[in-house]
Structures are given as C-alpha cells and as structure tokens.
Amino acid sequence: MRSWPYSDDDLRRMYAGGRADATARRFARVWAVVLGAGLLPRRWVTLEVPGRRTGRRTRFPLGMADWQGEWYLVPMLGGDCNWVRNVRAAGGRATIRHGRARACRLVEVPVAERAPILKRYLQKVPGARPHMPVDRHAPLAEFAAIAPRYPAFRVVLDPGAGAPARRGGAA
Numbered sequence: 001m002r003s004w005p006y007s008d009d010d011l012r013r014m015y016a017g018g019r020a021d022a023t024a025r026r027f028a029r030v031w032a033v034v035l036g037a038g039l040l041p042r043r044w045v046t047l048e049v050p051g052r053r054t055g056r057r058t059r060f061p062l063g064m065a066d067w068q069g070e071w072y073l074v075p076m077l078g079g080d081c082n083w084v085r086n087v088r089a090a091g092g093r094a095t096i097r098h099g100r101a102r103a104c105r106l107v108e109v110p111v112a113e114r115a116p117i118l119k120r121y122l123q124k125v126p127g128a129r130p131h132m133p134v135d136r137h138a139p140l141a142e143f144a145a146i147a148p149r150y151p152a153f154r155v156v157l158d159p160g161a162g163a164p165a166r167r168g169g170a171a
Helices: 008-014 022-036 082-089 115-124 126-131 140-149
Strands: 044-050 057-067 070-073 093-097 101-108 153-157
Touching: 044 082, 057 082, 057 115, 070 115, 115 126, 115 140
Parallel strands: none
Antiparallel strands: 044 057, 044 093, 057 070, 070 153, 093 101, 101 153
16 A cells, blocks of 8 residues: 555665665655744654764654653664664753754663553654554564664653643644
C-alpha cells in the first residue's frame, strides 16, 4: 500500500545505511523550520544540539512520545544516528524548539524500561514506522527485544525554561 507521497520502501531507501540521503536532508531542513515554529501540536519539535565534532548547532525535526506524564525522544534509526551521538557527546544538554526555545537535558532511559515508551512512540509518530522492525500493535515483549538498539531519552526542561507550549494540543 502506498502512503503519501512516498511508500514505506521509498522512505526506508532515503535512510539506507542509517544515514539520510540528499532528499531526506532537504525534508529535514524544511521540517525543522516548521516544527520549530510551533505550527503543529507540541509533540512535534526541533531538537538543537551542538555537533560532536564541529560544536556548531545542528537541528533535527523529531516527534516525541508522551508516556506517564513525561515526554520522550526516540531515534527511528536506532542508537547510532547523528542526533543520539551528538546528545551523548553533549552530556544530554540540548534545546527543544516548539514556538520558542527551551533548554533541556535528555536523560537516557535504561533498556529495561524502554519497551512501553517505544510502543507509544510508534503509535504517535507515524513517520518512524517504516524504519523500526516492530509493528505498533505488537506486544510489549517484541518492543523489549529491540530496546537495546533503540534508546529513549526523557526530556527534562531546565528550571528557568518554563513549561512546554500547549499550542495545538498534545495530539
């Protein structure tokens, strides 16, 4: 079945080898601006983090999963993707942008606690579905099996940063 405008196979090809091709990078730049502006519900954000080699701020458009009153970021390509490596190199310090910038710390969740977060992520972030090897309706045991390869990061806002914007609701 074809999804608009690209099929799941097309989307997977854009990230062959775990890296974005030129088309995926162009889409990411556009989505980083749109999500950072806060034009969609608050689960859609732009993550800003210093590059691990250059130190220059890099931007990644991401969808967040809400679970038990907290917000989480999950890499659809697994733990070896650039934003995860940059966040780890920065000691978890980052900025979440949704209408305005909010400094935060991303705290990595232990593997044993990731399964329900990964499941919620696939339920709420449809763009990740073609890239993860588990169906969103699968039992938690299947998510537990992939949890070592897919980190989850709890978003902890810095005290002076204020609460996340409610523009658009939490979808």
